[in-house]
Amino acid sequence: MNIGNSLKRGSFIPRDHRRILVLAIRGIGDMVLITPLLRLLKQRACAEYLAVMADGVTAEVFDHNPHIDRLFVIDRSRSRQLPWISGLREWASLVSDLRHEQFDTAIDVFSGPRSASLAFLCGADDRYGEDFRTSGRGFLYNYPTTIVRDGRHIVEQKLDLVRPLVRDIDDDVELEIVTTTSERDHANATLSQLGSAKPRRVGLFPGGKDNFMWPAERFASVGDWLIKTYNAEVMLFGGPRDISVCKRVSEKMASTPIDLSGKTTLRELIALLAEVDLVISNVTGPMHIAVALKKPKVVALYGAADTVQYAPWGASSIMLTKGSPGDAYWRKVDYHRDFEFLLNITVDDVCDRVQPLMEALTVSETHA
Structure with a gap:
């Protein structure tokens, strides 16, 4: 994706053989969207050693990433349930482990209170983060970065943090998820066991946050249309929290889909997605x-x-919305208003976008 002149700002700060810690503590989608930073840091910032810290299952996004030398995994949910003295010991152990790595550079990608503290305590001389001095934690960075958010994608925003370290940034900045041969073999074996033998597979993600979910009955209508029109194998994906909505979609469909909601790990889901032809999804990780x-x-x-800020970042995607760029904003989101825009998308709108994609798949199979 071309991101133009917005990547040309910033001055280069040279330093050889850096030992870099990237603190990335947020959701699954955010982890995916910062993967371009890791390649740039490893290849352009003289990162002799690159470590990443992430939270819980979100860390699995980085499994097998060739640019990462070590992955620190914390579990915020578990830590909140610990007695305070146990939590303090765990925190001290984590800080000790970080200091043992002798990082000289820390990059706090999302600049939260916990990660800002760790960036400061890890012992790195150079600490980069968003300039949040008005929130009382910007002083923890000696390279606070002012990031312009309005009208810019989150990928562009976060690249501003590493710009001083990587010289020029290519116009084409790609996301990167790695699957192994064994993971793909396991995915294919799972599909075979489920009896998935139709020529085209379509994955539906009807779950997500409450105000980000297109109605289940509309997903069901699209699923039935795909089966009737293209003889597609329709599969329902989601995590444990999405089981109920996937069940509603399945119950409302005239045909029976393959429901895998709550039945896969994140790594298994990633490998299965690599074997489908089309995904129709709400805004999810x-x-x-x-x-x-x-x-x-x-x-x-x-x-x-x-x-704008969280649009799909890649040429293989289509964003379907009834909003306009002027309706995009990130401060104090009116979720009721935003949901109304989502509800304005009809089943016909989705089918009209999907039809040429499915027909292109048919043509490619014919010429294969």
Whole structure:
């Protein structure tokens, strides 16, 4: 994706053989969207050693990433449940482990209170983060960066943090998710066991946050249309929290889909997505994973607020929204208003976008 002159700002700060810690503590989609930073840091910032810290299952996004030398995994949910003295010991052990690595550079990608503290305590001389001095933690960075958010994608925003370290940044900045041969073999074995033998596979992600979910009955209508029109294998994906909505979609369909909601790990889901031809999804972390894989075409259903900052980042994707760029914003989102934009997307709107993609698949199979 071409991101133009917005990547040309900033001055280069040279330093050889850096030992870099990237603190990335947020959701699955955010982890996917910062993967371009890791390649740039390893290849352009003289990162002799690159470590990443992530939270819980989100860390699995980085598994097998060739640019990462070590992955620190914390578990914020578990830590919150610990008695305070146990939590303090765990925190001290983590800080000790970080200091043992002798990092000279820390990059706090999302600049939260916990990660800002760790950036300061890890012992790195050079500490980069967003300039949040008005929030009382910007002083923890000696290289605070002012980031312009309005009208810019989150990928562009976060590249501003590493710009001083990587010289020029290519116009084409790609997401990167890696799957192994064994993971793909396991995915294919799973599909065989499920009896998935139809020529085209379509994955539906009807789950997500409450105000980001297109109605289940509309997903069901699209699923039935795909089966009737293209003899597609329709598969429902999602995590444990999405089981109920996937069940509603399945119950409302005239045909029976393959429901894998809550039945896969994140790594298993990633490998399965690499074997489908099309994904239709609400705004979710796995939607961004599908875009990063590049193989499935992706039709993503959006309200309005996230259509700039969290738009799909990749040529294999289509963002379907009734909003306009002028409706996109990130401060104090009116979720009710945003949901109304999402509800304005009809079943016919989705089918009209999907039809040429499915027909292109048919043509490619004919000429294969």
